[in-house]
Amino acid sequence: xxxxxxxxxxxxxxxxxxxxxxxxxxxxxxxxxxxxxxxxxxxxxxxxxxxxxxxxxxxxxxxxxxxxxxxxxxxxxxxxxxxxxxxxxxxxxxxxxxxxxxxxxxxxxxxxxxxxxxxxxxxxxxxxxxxxxxxxxxxxxxxxxxxxxxxxxxxxxxxxxxxxxxxxxxxxxxxxxxxxxxxxxxxxxxxxxxxxxxxxxxxxxxxxxxxxxxxxxxxxxxxxxxxxxxxxxxxxxxxxxxxxxxxxxxxxxxxxxxxxxxxxxxxxxxxxxxxxxxxxxxxxxxxxxxxxxxxxxxxxxxxxxxxxxxxxxxxxxxxxxxxxxxxxxxxxxxxxxxxxxxxxxxxxxxxxxxxxxxxxxxxxxxxxxxxxxxxxxxxxxxxxxxxxxxxxxxxxxxxxxxxxxxxxxxxxxxxxxxxxxxxxxxxxxxxxxxxxxxxxxxxxxxxxxxxxxxxxxxxxxxxxxxxxxxxxxxxxxxxxxxxxxxxxxxxxxxxxxxxxxxxxxxxxxxxxxxxxxxxxxxxxxxxxxxxxxxxxxxxxxxxxxxxxxxxxxxxxxxxxxxxxxxxxxxxxxxxxxxxxxxxxxxxxxxxxxxxxxxxxxxxxxxxxxxxxxxxxxxxxxxxxxxxxxxxxxxxxxxxxxxxxxxxxxxxxxxxxxxxxxxxxxxxxxxxxxxxxxxxxxxxxxxxxxxxxxxxxxxxxxxxxxxxxxxxxxxxxxxxxxxxxxxxxxxxxxxx
Numbered sequence: 001x002x003x004x005x006x007x008x009x010x011x012x013x014x015x016x017x018x019x020x021x022x023x024x025x026x027x028x029x030x031x032x033x034x035x036x037x038x039x040x041x042x043x044x045x046x047x048x049x050x051x052x053x054x055x056x057x058x059x060x061x062x063x064x065x066x067x068x069x070x071x072x073x074x075x076x077x078x079x080x081x082x083x084x085x086x087x088x089x090x091x092x093x094x095x096x097x098x099x100x101x102x103x104x105x106x107x108x109x110x111x112x113x114x115x116x117x118x119x120x121x122x123x124x125x126x127x128x129x130x131x132x133x134x135x136x137x138x139x140x141x142x143x144x145x146x147x148x149x150x151x152x153x154x155x156x157x158x159x160x161x162x163x164x165x166x167x168x169x170x171x172x173x174x175x176x177x178x179x180x181x182x183x184x185x186x187x188x189x190x191x192x193x194x195x196x197x198x199x200x201x202x203x204x205x206x207x208x209x210x211x212x213x214x215x216x217x218x219x220x221x222x223x224x225x226x227x228x229x230x231x232x233x234x235x236x237x238x239x240x241x242x243x244x245x246x247x248x249x250x251x252x253x254x255x256x257x258x259x260x261x262x263x264x265x266x267x268x269x270x271x272x273x274x275x276x277x278x279x280x281x282x283x284x285x286x287x288x289x290x291x292x293x294x295x296x297x298x299x300x301x302x303x304x305x306x307x308x309x310x311x312x313x314x315x316x317x318x319x320x321x322x323x324x325x326x327x328x329x330x331x332x333x334x335x336x337x338x339x340x341x342x343x344x345x346x347x348x349x350x351x352x353x354x355x356x357x358x359x360x361x362x363x364x365x366x367x368x369x370x371x372x373x374x375x376x377x378x379x380x381x382x383x384x385x386x387x388x389x390x391x392x393x394x395x396x397x398x399x400x401x402x403x404x405x406x407x408x409x410x411x412x413x414x415x416x417x418x419x420x421x422x423x424x425x426x427x428x429x430x431x432x433x434x435x436x437x438x439x440x441x442x443x444x445x446x447x448x449x450x451x452x453x454x455x456x457x458x459x460x461x462x463x464x465x466x467x468x469x470x471x472x473x474x475x476x477x478x479x480x481x482x483x484x485x486x487x488x489x490x491x492x493x494x495x496x497x498x499x500x501x502x503x504x505x506x507x508x509x510x511x512x513x514x515x516x517x518x519x520x521x522x523x524x525x526x527x528x529x530x531x532x533x534x535x536x537x538x539x540x541x542x543x544x545x546x547x548x549x550x551x552x553x554x555x556x557x558x559x560x561x562x563x564x565x566x567x568x569x570x571x572x573x574x575x576x577x578x579x580x581x582x583x584x585x586x587x588x589x590x591x592x593x594x595x596x597x598x599x600x601x602x603x604x605x606x607x608x609x610x611x612x613x614x615x616x617x618x619x620x621x622x623x624x625x626x627x628x629x630x631x632x633x634x635x636x637x638x639x640x641x642x643x644x645x646x647x648x649x650x651x652x653x654x655x656x657x658x659x660x661x662x663x664x665x666x667x668x669x670x671x672x673x674x675x676x677x678x679x680x681x682x683x684x685x686x687x688x689x690x691x692x693x694x695x696x697x698x699x700x701x702x703x704x705x706x707x708x709x710x711x712x713x714x715x716x717x718x719x720x721x722x723x724x725x726x727x728x729x730x731x732x733x734x735x
Contacts, residue, residue: 011057013672016362017045021672023384024376028562029570032380035562041375045366047672051638055724057669058640059717060112066713067120070097073706075127080699094131098124113717118160122168125152146176163240170215170244177208209251209275216244224291242295245283252276253303257310280304292350295396298343302400305339322422329415333408333462340404340458347397395675401458402509408462412441413469434477438470442501449507457507464505465513471497488528491521502575511575512582519583523547524590527610540613547584547617548624554580555625558667559634578676581664585683587614588657592690615656619649622663636670640724647716657687 013021024041027033042048049057074097078090101121108114126149133145150172157165219241226235255272280300287296309332316328367384370376393401416437441463448460475493495518502514526546530539557564557576564573591611626635626645635641644666652659661684668677692702 011053012674013046016366018672020363020366021045021047025565027380027383028566032383035566037375038562041370044375049669051724054640055720055726058720062713062717063113064116066710066717067116069706069710069713071120071123073703073710074124076699076703076706078127078131080703090131094128115162118156119164122153122156122165125149143176143179146172146179150176162234163237167240212248216248219244245296246299249299249303252279253306256307260310260314294347294350294394297346298396298400301339301343305336308335325418326415329411333411336404336408337459340401343397344458398509405461405465409465412462412466434470434474438467438474441467441470446504449505461507461510464510468501488525488532491525491528494521508574512579515575515579516582519550519580520586523587536609540609543613544616544620547614548621550580551618551621552625559629559636584660588660588687611656615652618652618656618659622649637666655691657691661687
């Protein structure tokens with residue numbers, strides 16, 4: 001039986017094409033390739049999608065979102081306890097959705113729509129079982145619902161042969177196990193660190209961990225066999241294996257750190273610590289020498305870092321005096337930075353053999369094809385090879401280094417405060433107390449970041465973050481005002497500090513963080529000023545203009561990014577491209593959690609009108625940008641630019657994060673970035689969950705809203721299928 005479709009969103013460029021185009025962008029920055037030629041290469045490789053490639057991308061994405069919205073709406077509808085409807089009618093409604101999805105799978109078995117429909121049908125069975133328990137009140141525990149649900153998901157996963165259904169089965173099985181232990185007198189965490197007389201909980205814990213490890217081993221064996229013999233098979237995908245490994249290491253790391261905190265007592269599980277060590281050693285051998293996988297190595301090093309920090313605290317943090325605190329902090333910083341340097345060293349050595357996670361033969365074939373098409377010359381191809389691959393850090397490694405940098409920066413700040421406390425400088429703090437030491441940290445950070453050695457560069461990132469936080473805190477200490485003025489003044493003070501530090505620190509990761517924070521504080525400061533000085537209507541208008549200006553600037557940079565990369569400000573382009581939308585995403589989360597945040601930190605109704613102002617600003621910014629680009633003959637998304645802006649703008653008026661998230665999904669395809677696509681999808685899911693949690697409407701209205709949204713998305717998929725061409729023209733690595 002054939003599988004429904006390859007596991008992944010169709011219409012996205014291949015990893016080989018995406019990697020090569022990132023390297024080609026370096027030629028534009030160096031001046032050896034013109035932006036116009038680079039744009040032609042992007043189009044050839046599928047980075048800049050044609051109308052046909054937009055069709056290949058939009059149809060499965062819209063179908064997936066639409067079916068997911070329908071299933072979520074059905075779950076909300078079932079959760080609403082409507083007493084006037086007969087119970088058989090309730091079952092009919094729940095089963096009707098499953099039957100309709102099943103018919104769709106049978107009718108369009110080999111289409112991408114059937115793949116999404118089969119996943120939706122599997123999720124729909126969960127709603128059906130929940131309805132059964134709700135109506136008949138069988139007295140069964142929650143874990144029994146998940147057990148029955150797993151019995152349906154597993155056959156569907158075997159039939160479909162797609163990672164998404166296997167992931168759902170694995171997730172439901174783990175949730176069922178966790179819920180089973182919540183029915184016992186003690187929690188799962190207690191069972192992990194305490195041993196009962198019967199030894200049954202410990203034995204079950206060992207069995208659970210062993211079963212997780214066995215599932216990972218089987219999945220990896222199938223994956224590497226598929227990579228060797230059938231590279232395009234769904235089993236060759238690596239993301240599911242990495243999720244399984246991350247979860248297993250999370251459990252092991254939690255138990256081992258608990259053992260270290262109680263290593264002199266009897267309430268620990270020593271065998272798990274030994275198993276954790278064996279797991280790390282086996283993983284190092286397999287993924288460093290046999291089946292190279294830098295992501296797996298990164299997960300292992302992250303676990304080792306956490307356990308090492310716990311061990312350092314246990315060894316040296318005994319008397320809680322100044323010397324022990326300083327020694328503990330210094331050793332933890334050293335341990336975090338050493339592990340980061342080890343990862344960078346592995347990445348460099350692996351990259352010397354070729355691009356990580358790529359097949360060198362495919363890269364050679366693609367460069368040869370581009371040379372035959374007259375898009376690249378032999379000298380340019382040689383320049384790409386000489387540039388090397390060490391500077392192309394994978395997203396997971398950048399994330400690990402960023403988190404490690406923040407941890408080290410926080411410890412540096414605490415050590416600096418400890419030194420100031422020892423010198424009695426915190427008794428009467430003034431501007432020089434934190435600002436002068438922070439300036440010294442900034443000077444050291446700049447020197448480290450200018451160094452090309454990996455370990456010093458990684459250390460410089462931590463010092464730069466610590467210096468920035470110290471400077472901002474130093475300025476905030478001088479502000480003596482009301483809560484609202486404090487928030488406004490703090491935002492205004494942070495903006496120039498972040499701007500100067502972003503220009504001074506030669507590091508792309510740091511600049512991305514700085515641009516994200518600047519976008520956040522810019523809108524927040526504008527909103528605070530508008531509330532303080534303008535009427536509600538004028539303030540709403542002013543904040544909307546500010547957000548629209550930010551959107552207009554961002555899309556202008558996106559539209560002219562290749563020309564900007566060929567100019568003197570090339571290093572500022574990537575941080576601006578990704579930092580501005582990241583700041584807007586942070587603001588979106590702020591406004592949906594406004595009630596919770598204001599109860600904790602500020603006065604009530606602090607951000608009452610920020611959500612509507614952001615929605616209006618996002619809609620206005622999108623429309624102004626699209627109309628401006630259309631007037632200049634440079635639309636981003638070809639014929640779908642204007643309809644996309646209208647739809648996303650309308651959604652933003654209703655909920656800013658939904659409109660922004662939909663536009664970010666389109667931007668991810670325009671940039672040819674799977675990482676940005678995952679981030680955008682995750683943002684959409686988290687935003688919708690938070691937005692619905694604080695939406696002051698009934699459960700019935702929520703369900704009807706989700707059902708209507710799902711039908712609209714499916715209608716849009718049908719419209720894309722009718723409007724955009726289906727034929728594929730031209731050679732492309734994306735095929």
